[in-house]
Amino acid sequence: MLFLAPKNPTPQLLAFLTALQASLPALIGLIALKLLLPSLLSWWALLPAFLIFLGTGYYASHRALRKFIYNKVKLIYKSIHSLKAPKSSKPLNIDMRNHIIDRVEKEVTEWAKDWTQEIRYLKKMEQYRREFIDNVSHELKTPIFNMQGYLYTLADGGLEDEMIRDKYLQRAIDNVERIAEIVQELNQISKFESSAVELEMQPFDIQELAQEVVESMEISAEKKQIDLRFKDTAKKPYIVQADREMIRQVLVNLVSNSIKYGRPKGHTLIGFYDLDQNVLIEISDTGKGIAQEHLPRLFERFYRVDKGRSRHEGGTGLGLSIVKHIVEAHQQTINVRSRLGVGSTFGFTLAKYKG
Structure with missing residues (x-):
């Protein structure tokens, strides 16, 4: 009878099928005894006798399954549960009436999936x-x-x-x-x-700060014959709430890169855009551009698009990684878009001052 069981039978169904399989030979024996000795048993007595055999078999099978199989499964289930659940979770309570086999299969599948992702x-x-x-x-x-x-x-x-x-x-x-x-x-x-950096948040004019950075880099830009200028959208004050010296470091790095990797007689444009809650700052150059496959890793430590040229131009290869950390420490985002032969544009956002 066990071959009639579904893929994941409950312990109750397994116990019933086992008892039924054990009771059928007894029923056949009683029927044979009735046929050989008609006066010993009545036909009506066969059903209660069969039910007694069935009930006794079910009880015995159920106890055996609970003691032998269920305890083993419970141990596995509790082990997996303890690995997955946080320490503050409630104690695990498994009821035999629930579909324990299905639950264990589901837990094992999820556990294996989580560990596969963790290993990757x-x-x-x-x-x-x-x-x-x-x-x-x-x-x-x-x-x-x-x-x-x-x-x-x-x-x-x-x-x-x-x-x-x-x-x-x-x-x-x-x-x-x-x-x-x-x-x-x-x-x-x-x-x-390690979140050990404390930002000194203050309101300031980002346009004024960018002007200071541009003035400090005019000599470097002149040597490369690169024109540093502001877009029309950047000719008015934009008050933001941020760490001024940290943002200076961001602007210095991005403007410096635009000069290092820009084309002679090219230009660097700085623009600001009002985004309701934030201000978008963009630095665009007319350099040789960056291939698309490099963009996802551009902010990684020591990642260089052109290693030979990058080292020749100077720098540690950590500037863009620091820039990304500074912007993200302000709970803001930074992105880059670029086209080979056209140039690159780095943009990041800062929160507007709401005072």
Whole structure:
């Protein structure tokens, strides 16, 4: 009779089918006894006898299933439940009357799915960790080896030559400053990721701050023959609520990048747009642009679109990552759109001052 059971039978159905299977031979035996000895049993007595066999078999089977199978399943179910549920969850209460097999199957399926996703995430993080360590090692290795060469040259007699001494000492200093900059920016990112940075929120005019940044970079822009100017929408005050020095760092990084990677005789445009609750700040350049496959990873630490050119232009490869952390610390968003041969536009939002 058990072959008639559905895919996931309840314990009650299993006990009934088991009892029925055990009772049928007894019923057949009683019928045979009635036929051989008609006077011993009446036909009406067969039904109560069969029901007694069936009931006794059901009770015994049910107890056996509960003790042997159910306890095993309950142990598995509780183990999975303890892995999935938070510590504050209520104690697990499993009622035998419920469809325990279906529930366990559902829990196991969900648990396996969650762990599969967790394993994928951990593998992704492991790959990210390896890439990060490789990048840090590479970024530090170059200035360290450079300093090593300069100092060895000076130690081998270069100190006697005034021109070599001054040149190599300056180069060693430049490389020390590069290492210090990398360490400082990594420390800043670490603080953002651990929520250890406290923002000094204040109202200020973002247009005025952008004007200060542009004025501080005019010499760099002139060397590259890049015209820094504001769009018509950016010629009036826009009062925002943010950390002024942090936002200065964002603007310096984005405007500096537009100069570094812009085309000679090109331009950088800064625009502001009123978005009701927020202000959108956009910095656009007329550089060579960025391929679409690079855009999703552009704000990762040490990620470089053109590694050779990026290192030649200077920088640590951490600027855009810091920019993203600063903007997100303000509960705002940053995005980039770009077209090869046309240029790139970085945009981020800040909350308007409501005072």
